[in-house]
Amino acid sequence: MNEVLIIGAGLAGSEAALQLARRSIAVTLCEMRPGKLTPAHRTGLCAELVCSNSLKSQEPTTAAGTLKAELDLLGSCLLPIARAHAVAAGSALAVDRDAFSAAVTDAIAAEPLITREQREVRELDPAQPTIIAAGPLATGALSEALCQVVGADSLAFYDAAAPIVSAESLDMDRLFAASRRGKGSADYLNSALDKPEYERFYEELVTAQRVVLRDFERRELFAACQPVEEVARTGPDALRFGALKPVGIDDPRTGRWPYALVQLRAENAERSAYNLVGFQTNLTFPEQRRVFSLLPGLEHAEFLRYGVMHRNTFLDAPRVLAPDLCLKRSPQLSVAGQLMGTEGYLEAVSGGLLAALMMAARTGGQQAPPLPPCTTTLGALFRYATDPATTGYQPMHVNYGLIEPLATRQRNKQERYRLYHERALQAMAQWRADQRELF
Ligand SMILES: Cc1cc2nc3c(=O)[nH]c(=O)nc-3n(C[C@H](O)[C@H](O)[C@H](O)COP(=O)(O)OP(=O)(O)OC[C@H]3O[C@@H](n4cnc5c(N)ncnc54)[C@H](O)[C@@H]3O)c2cc1C
Helix, strand or coil: CCCEEEECCCHHHHHHHHHHHHCCCCEEEEECCCCCCCCCCCCCCCCCCCCCCEEEECCCCCHHHHHHHHHHHHCCCHHHHHHHCEECCCCEEEECHHHHHHHHHHHHHCCCCEEEEECCCCCCCCCCCEEECCCCCCCHHHHHHHHHHHCHHHEEEECCECCEEEHHHCCCCCCEEEEECCEEEEEEEEEEECHHHHHHHHHHHHHCCECCCCHHHHHHHCCCCCCHHHHHHCCCCCHHHCCCCCCCCCECCCCECCCEEEEEEECCCCCCEEEECCCCCCECHHHHHHHHCCCCCCCCCCEEECCECCEEEEECHHHHECCCCEECCEEEEEECHHHHCECCHHHHHHHHHHHHHHHHHHHCCCCCCCCCCCCCHHHHHHHHHHCCCCCCCCCECCCHHHCCCCCCCCCCHHHHHHHHHHHHHHHHHHHHHHCHHHC
């Protein structure tokens, strides 16, 4: 028996396989394509990019740029391949998708310790060290097998994520703290709308541009969770009886219940990021920025994550995953990539790399290393995903809202991001040095 089974040769599975082979660990990499395609993939190549060809910004003062620099420090296998097949895209790292995937496929084929099997994995063996990297479109049989391990409540089949905004971009003179619908402690920020403000917001919301869903998403998406703009379309007052219900909360400026009310819930213990409660949406990203910035107090909101709704199989990671990315209920099975609940290509590569490092430590008889610290983007993203204190988990992409705040407040955003970047690289270099036996 090969030492590690990897299910799925997408971005996470390919990175994980190459990382393990580099550490002299034999891998069986099972990929069902091209014999069986997902609704989004079209080739049999490894690490196929299903939509955009961009792996986001390379600027060091962005979270994606910092993550790339951290991945370089850890020796990512896919990132250099992406750079070798980059196409002109300003400050973003965009690739020639076919050349990139072909080069990843070649790198895997050239690795004698990786055996590729073309088949759909339909069952999980709790005794076999496995990295499950079957992605957001994991097959039904595998999803069912995973449900058997984690419980049906812990696997979701679509995203319904509301936008998240940074606390520092909010106008705290317009917002006020209150409890949820008047119950409990005053943990929520509130944006009160009067009638003209509500009517303007409503008009813009129902006429805003929406993302065109693919066929397979349209079929599966809307059964359980309606986007805020779809609820609004059912009638001008529908939101005032739903997500924007003003009942039980006095606006401190008038001493009365407002006409409509939006509540924002803290995303993390530092309260540096807030999500718009009940605002799962399918508007395009520019339209989310335009329409949601009409809400009082959100005029200059910085969006750390936009709302999304699409077919997406992912785990309730904070409840089922340990920090070493193993399933708490079945520690030989670990999960990487979008299936574990991160969002995006680069994040999938990161998950594959981390899962492989953890797995390499365990197969070598050592304890898996701790996650990198929250001063790194990698550590912050995966800490967020595996912290049991994270509630209402929805897939998350890398962003500076998750990173530990600086010891001293820095008001200038560019300077703050530069400091984040420098601190992250120092911390990652130290983390790597601490795990020297893995490198
Ligand atoms: C329609 C769509 C569009 C997206 N667009 C973007 C985008 O533009 N930018 C972005 O950053 N992210 C995008 N994403 C998110 C994207 O999927 C992830 O960022 C990334 O591809 C996830 O990598 P992964 O390795 O986890 O999964 P994948 O890259 O999907 O790889 C999973 C692999 O597992 C295989 N597989 C599945 N089930 C089985 C099984 N039972 N047995 C064997 N093999 C199996 C699949 O064939 C696939 O090759 C999109 C997702 C979807 C669904």
